[in-house]
Amino acid sequence: MxxxxxxxxxxxxxxxxxxxxxxxxxxxxxxxxxxxxxxxxxxxxxxxxxxxxxxxxxxxxxxxxxxxxxxxxxxxxxxxxxxxxxxxxxxxEDREPEPLRFLNFPSEVRRMIYQYCFHQKAKRGGTNDVYLARKKPSCGCAYFENADSPLERNELALAHTCSRLHEEVMSYFCDAKTLKFSCACVMRKFLEENRMLRGAIRHINFHWCGPAADQSILQLGSLHLKSLTVTISRATTKRITAREEEFRRYFTSKKRGEVALTDALGIDELLSLCGIPNVAVQHPDRLMAPKLLTSDRISLENMLQAKLTLPRKGE
Known part of the structure; x- marks a missing residue:
């Protein structure tokens, strides 16, 4: 031929x-x-x-x-x-039909699909926040039902298809959603049990309270967060730092006074964080927030925005 x-x-x-x-x-x-x-x-x-x-x-x-x-x-x-x-x-010749494989789509198309899946709840009048503590935690910390925005079961159905999709979907999910925790105890447990997911987390909103708030907040230093929202309440000042406990042993005047946010357990660990572009402080319920806490919220927010937004060492 x-x-x-x-x-x-x-x-x-x-x-x-x-x-x-x-x-x-x-x-x-x-x-x-x-x-x-x-x-x-x-x-x-x-x-x-x-x-x-x-x-x-x-x-x-x-x-x-x-x-x-x-x-x-x-x-x-x-x-x-x-x-x-x-x-x-x-x-x-008739071409044999090939199966339509999701992973054969360009990454840009897949991201559009993820965006559609994860933002439908917000378009229906909901929120992009995900409240991971769906039930009252066993640690006894305060829990606010009004703030509960639970994760819908079908939102992460795509992530359970295969290991490659799980990594890709969860990475986009954590970048698009704000993970909310009812207390620092729940946040600590989640970060310890999901070590592979920690590197993808970008937005966190947690209620600052709990017997291990200092250790829980310390774990945030290993994350690469884009935003951090700290929720404060009366429960935040129920536990104090070891330094404040030492002072109260010898300064009787402190025993009668109220605990300030600057003495709450975890304040030192919170101020040690850095490299977070967006920082905010809020109340669980603005209408029920006492005036004293409102003043402290503004002061704490100004302080955290001045400290936590500083670049990390070596960056």
């Missing part, structure tokens, strides 16, 4: 009077035979172009006419007819 390069070299195409479109199709056939294009691409060029199919028919008729007039050209004509016939056969 003679391919396009050989036919051009031997000047066969000019002698046979093959049209330009016919030459293009013979070149495409050569590319198919030399693995420059696949069978599907050749099929598309034939099936979706009426001009290309007519060029194959015209090329076969030209070859028949030349072979009748000059039998010496039969070997070239047969080769061209055979090539055209094979191309027409390929064009008539």
């Amino acid at each position: 003679y391919l396009h390069y050989q036919l051009v070299t031997l000047n066969v195409l000019n002698r046979f009077g093959i049209c330009d479109r016919g030459r293009i199709m013979l070149k495409a056939y050569e590319d198919y035979k030399t693995f420059l294009i696949d069978k599907d691409e050749l099929r598309r060029r034939i099936r979706f172009s009426r001009i290309n199919r007519e060029a194959l028919t015209h090329t076969i008729l030209k070859c028949v006419q030349v072979m009748r007039a000059n039998p010496a050209e039969c070997r070239y004509g047969e080769s061209i007819i055979e090539s055209c016939a094979e191309m027409m056969t390929i064009g008539d």
